[in-house]
Amino acid sequence: xxxxxxxxxxxxxxxxxxxxxxxxxxxxxxxxxxxxxxxxxxxxxxxxxxxxxxxxxxxxxxxxxxxxxxxxxxxxxxxxxxxxxxxxxxxxxxxxxxxxxxxxxxxxxxxxxxxxxxxxxxxxxxxxxxxxxxxxxxxxxxxxxxxxxxxxxxxxxxxxxxxxxxxxxxxxxxxxxxxxxxxxxxxxxxxxxxxxxxxxxxxxxxxxxxxxxxxxxxxxxxxxxxxxxxxxxxxxxxxxxxxxxxxxxxxxxxxxxxxxxxxxxxxxxxxxxxxxxxxxxxxxxxxxxxxxxxxxxxxxxxxxxxxxxxxxxxxxxxxxxxxxxxxxxxxxxxxxxxxxxxxxxxxxxxxxxxxxxxxxxxxxxxxxxxxxxxxxxxxxxxxxxxxxxxxxxxxxxxxxxxxxxxxxxxxxxxxxxxxxxxxxxxxxxxxxxxxxxxxxxxxxx
Amino acid sequence: xxxxxxxxxxxxxxxxxxxxxxxxxxxxxxxxxxxxxxxxxxxxxxxxxxxxxxxxxxxxxxxxxxxxxxxxxxxxxxxxxxxxxxxxxxxxxxxxxxxxxxxxxxxxxxxxxxxxxxxxxxxxxxxxxxxxxxxxxxxxxxxxxxxxxxxxxxxxxxxxxxxxxxxxxxxxxxxxxxxxxxxxxxxxxxxxxxxxxxxxxxxxxxxxxxxxxxxxxxxxxxxxxxxxxxxxxxxxxxxxxxxxxxxxxxxxxxxxxxxxxxxxxxxxxxxxxxxxxxxxxxxxxxxxxxxxxxxxxxxxxxxxxxxxxxxxxxxxxxxxxxxxxxxxxxxxxxxxxxxxxxxxxxxxxxxxxxxxxxxxxxxxxxxxxxxxxxxxxxxxxxxxxxxxxxxxxxxxxxxxxxxxxxxxxxxxxxxxxxxxxxxxxxxxxxxxxxxxxxxxxxxxxxxxxxxxxxxxxxxxxx
Numbered sequence: 030x031x032x033x034x035x036x037x038x039x040x041x042x043x044x045x046x047x048x049x050x051x052x053x054x055x056x057x058x059x060x061x062x063x064x065x066x067x068x069x070x071x072x073x074x075x076x077x078x079x080x081x082x083x084x085x086x087x088x089x090x091x092x093x094x095x096x097x098x099x100x101x102x103x104x105x106x107x108x109x110x111x112x113x114x115x116x117x118x119x120x121x122x123x124x125x126x127x128x129x130x131x132x133x134x135x136x137x138x139x140x141x142x143x144x145x146x147x148x149x150x151x152x153x154x155x156x157x158x159x160x161x162x163x164x165x166x167x168x169x170x171x172x173x174x175x176x177x178x179x180x181x182x183x184x185x186x187x188x189x190x191x192x193x194x195x196x197x198x199x200x201x202x203x204x205x206x207x208x209x210x211x212x213x214x215x216x217x218x219x220x221x222x223x224x225x226x227x228x229x230x231x232x233x234x235x236x237x238x239x240x241x242x243x244x245x246x247x248x249x250x251x252x253x254x255x256x257x258x259x260x261x262x263x264x265x266x267x268x269x270x271x272x273x274x275x276x277x278x279x280x281x282x283x284x285x286x287x288x289x290x291x292x293x294x295x296x297x298x299x300x301x302x303x304x305x306x307x308x309x310x311x312x313x314x315x316x317x318x319x320x321x322x323x324x325x326x327x328x329x330x331x332x333x334x335x336x337x338x339x340x341x342x343x344x345x346x347x348x349x350x351x352x353x354x355x356x357x358x359x360x361x362x363x364x365x366x367x368x369x370x371x372x373x374x375x376x377x378x379x380x381x382x383x384x385x386x387x388x389x390x391x392x393x394x395x396x397x398x399x400x401x402x403x404x405x406x407x408x409x410x411x412x413x414x415x416x417x418x419x420x421x422x423x424x425x426x427x428x429x430x431x432x433x434x435x436x437x438x439x440x441x442x443x444x445x446x447x448x449x450x451x452x453x454x455x456x457x458x459x460x461x462x463x464x465x466x467x468x469x470x471x472x473x474x
Numbered sequence: 475x476x477x478x479x480x481x482x483x484x485x486x487x488x489x490x491x492x493x494x495x496x497x498x499x500x501x502x503x504x505x506x507x508x509x510x511x512x513x514x515x516x517x518x519x520x521x522x523x524x525x526x527x528x529x530x531x532x533x534x535x536x537x538x539x540x541x542x543x544x545x546x547x548x549x550x551x552x553x554x555x556x557x558x559x560x561x562x563x564x565x566x567x568x569x570x571x572x573x574x575x576x577x578x579x580x581x582x583x584x585x586x587x588x589x590x591x592x593x594x595x596x597x598x599x600x601x602x603x604x605x606x607x608x609x610x611x612x613x614x615x616x617x618x619x620x621x622x623x624x625x626x627x628x629x630x631x632x633x634x635x636x637x638x639x640x641x642x643x644x645x646x647x648x649x650x651x652x653x654x655x656x657x658x659x660x661x662x663x664x665x666x667x668x669x670x671x672x673x674x675x676x677x678x679x680x681x682x683x684x685x686x687x688x689x690x691x692x693x694x695x696x697x698x699x700x701x702x703x704x705x706x707x708x709x710x711x712x713x714x715x716x717x718x719x720x721x722x723x724x725x726x727x728x729x730x731x732x733x734x735x736x737x738x739x740x741x742x743x744x745x746x747x748x749x750x751x752x753x754x755x756x757x758x759x760x761x762x763x764x765x766x767x768x769x770x771x772x773x774x775x776x777x778x779x780x781x782x783x784x785x786x787x788x789x790x791x792x793x794x795x796x797x798x799x800x801x802x803x804x805x806x807x808x809x810x811x812x813x814x815x816x817x818x819x820x821x822x823x824x825x826x827x828x829x830x831x832x833x834x835x836x837x838x839x840x841x842x843x844x845x846x847x848x849x850x851x852x853x854x855x856x857x858x859x860x861x862x863x864x865x866x867x868x869x870x871x872x873x874x875x876x877x878x879x880x881x882x883x884x885x886x887x888x889x890x891x892x893x894x895x896x897x898x899x900x901x902x903x904x905x906x907x908x909x910x911x912x913x914x915x916x917x918x919x920x921x922x923x924x925x926x927x928x929x930x931x932x933x934x935x936x
Binding site for chain 1: 531533535537538539540541543551552553555556557558559561573607662663664666734793794809810848851852853857
């Protein structure tokens with residue numbers, strides 16, 4: 030159902046060029062296709078969807094305007110954006126982008142490949158088996174939905190930038206429930222990957238089982254002082270909430286205040302935070318960002334100290350640096366904003382997680398989050414509602430149904446003594462967030 | 475104590491002209507697509523948003539977005555198929571039907587027709603839009619007369635959504651609704667909070683409401699902490715709607731089987747004191763989330779959920795109730811299949827004044843605003859994030875307290891309702907968009923103040 034290449038993109042680019050001195054334009058096209066297979070007790074549901082959308086941004090003297098629509102209404106976009114441009118306020122650094130250095134001629138955008146439906150059905154069956162095996166039938170799968178998507182994007186500016194690239198994604202969402210003598214619990218668990226074959230089905234099944242059975246079979250843990258071991262699936266959502274602090278210039282002065290303008294460390298030397306579009310196991314695998322800037326690897330926190338920031342073109346211009354390729358377009362209908370690709374704690378200096386477990390003299394291994402973590406950078410506080418296991422001398426002795434791990438965020442980050450080598454990613458902050466197991470000895474709170 | 479009559483403030487238009495150009499053709503196409511034993515329909519949506527990024531300094535960059543799409547849905551036995559594509563005219567409908575039929579084993583042939591001129595080609599430059607931008611700017615100025623020491627990052631949008639369903643027999647308009655939305659983050663030194671606002675009121679009234687909500691949200695956070703542990707709570711009318719939404723609305727959405735939720739497992743059981751009537755009413759046009767027909771073309775109708783304190787019904791769509799759907803199949807957008815979702819919950823007023831409720835509470839909390847909540851329908855556990863509340867001491871309002879969390883389980887909380895509700899039924903302030911399974915939908919509510927005994931309070935911000 031994807032229309033042929035009809036020259037609409039070139040037409041829009043030509044219409045975005047203006048005789049006004051200093052005015053420039055950018056045209057963006059996204060073509061996408063997705064397949065969702067969902068299975069529940071009422072039957073089987075398939076959704077097939079195609080998308081073709083355009084966006085035009087115009088720039089003049091620091092002002093910008095944005096107009097977007099599907100292919101049907103695209104021809105009006107340059108005129109609409111031009112009308113809006115006069116009402117915009119100027120901001121330093123906002124401008125159209127020239128061709129990146131060493132840019133290759135763009136590959137033809139083409140249509141994204143249709144997802145493989147037979148392979149998708151196989152994945153659903155495999156997950157159902159993995160869940161049955163992991164729970165011995167104690168956990169019911171109320172619904173499973175697998176979504177496979179692929180898209181191609183093209184960005185060109187009147188200043189000569191012309192880039193096109195493609196990407197794919199796979200997501201499996203499962204609603205599971207368990208009923209025991211202790212009560213009932215249900216949960217929604219998600220796994221995502223850059224390709225369907227990379228979906229970690231067995232890991233998702235084990236996570237689903239822990240998520241619904243631990244709250245039913247364990248005992249609550251009172252707050253106190255103990256060693257803390259955070260599973261990657263608990264630590265990654267927390268790190269994801271930190272990502273925003275590294276976006277663009279530090280307008281709120283938050284990180285500057287927390288680190289006395291960089292003189293103090295923000296975290297322990299064990300922690301290095303990186304954003305990399307091509308990270309192994311990462312959920313995002315793209316070559317360019319939403320402005321057509323080539324993506325690479327950016328270290329934002331090196332051995333606990335601030336190193337750099339994630340930027341789009343405008344923020345980089347204001348900071349006087351090169352853009353890091355972190356302009357993110359959630360949809361064709363949204364203007365690009367700074368976001369993450371794969372934002373993760375570097376596990377290269379990590380040790381096997383079993384070694385970290387053995388290091389727990391008396392502590393709590395947080396295996397699953399029971400609700401979204403609350404992280405407030407401004408107030409320097411965090412709170413995790415988690416379930417897991419009580420560990421003594423490196424061995425799990427009791428299941429913990431729930432506990433609150435809370436306190437100062439800076440204390441948690443500075444208290445990380447070691448990281449594992451088991452980097453895992455979750456969907457977060459518009460991209461992927463990853464962490465290995467984190468070890469925080471003698472945590473109080 | 476019956477639900478109050480709906481006021482007549484129009485926010486939903488039944489004049490959905492944008493899809494009528496080819497309505498007869500569309501009905502014929504859908505009728506020809508379906509084979510014996512199959513059910514299905516086509517769904518058309520058009521969404522137009524004119525939005526602004528805003529900071530404490532005022533409006534910054536404008537944008538205009540128009541999206542439209544068509545979905546064709548076919549069900550046969552237990553299986554169903556949805557094919558979605560861009561565009562809402564005759565040709566996208568033919569494309570979607572072709573693809574759906576191809577996947578179902580058929581091969582219909584349609585001649586392509588040139589697309590006709592589109593209706594509603596208004597640009598973003600009219601005096602109306604300029605006037606609206608000025609009104610939003612004025613609302614920001616009223617909310618933040620002195621923005622020193624404060625920063626905000628907001629996206630403010632005026633969104634118009636038109637929807638229609640084409641069945642094998644008729645063209646069914648779902649309605650056209652316009653709302654003002656604002657989402658973003660408000661920051662002070664040492665604290666930040668997210669902000670979400672939505673109003674379906676006429677534009678001027680919506681701007682006034684936005685200014686008030688922003689002004690409330692920018693007040694300094696009280697330092698006084700709420701008591702922890704078991705507590706009696708009076709919920710203001712604005713906050714009570716969120717409570718009903720989480721504890722009665724979601725558990726009675728007929729998803730996941732008849733026994734999947736804590737309330738669905740006890741039909742006709744008395745779960746609340748007599749005198750409480752809760753109705754899900756998508757026909758209340760003054761509230762967000764109203765519609766003429768649901769997204770499967772079933773006419774909207776009010777469904778009693780609690781009748782004199784007893785569980786009275788479930789919210790259903792065609793997948794869960796077949797032809798007996800009570801008109802609550804809703805989808806986030808045309809690419810998603812409809813599911814049973816609630817719209818606006820209306821709770822009958824009682825006879826107690828606010829002072830009588832506070833007297834009965836004696837010692838506890840008076841909750842003014844709940845910003846968010848979630849429920850596990852299976853176990854019945856729920857949590858409400860209280861953004862603004864005052865202490866109650868000896869039946870009188872005391873100091874304002876810092877944000878906190880209220881938790882309990884549905885049956886305990888409903889069982890702990892005081893026998894008499896407040897005497898004024900007012901629309902919700904904390905309801906706007908309800909996100910379930912990642913699909914946001916506008917929802918509303920109207921409720922009197924209520925007194926709940928024995929909820930659990932915990933520190934809300936980490």
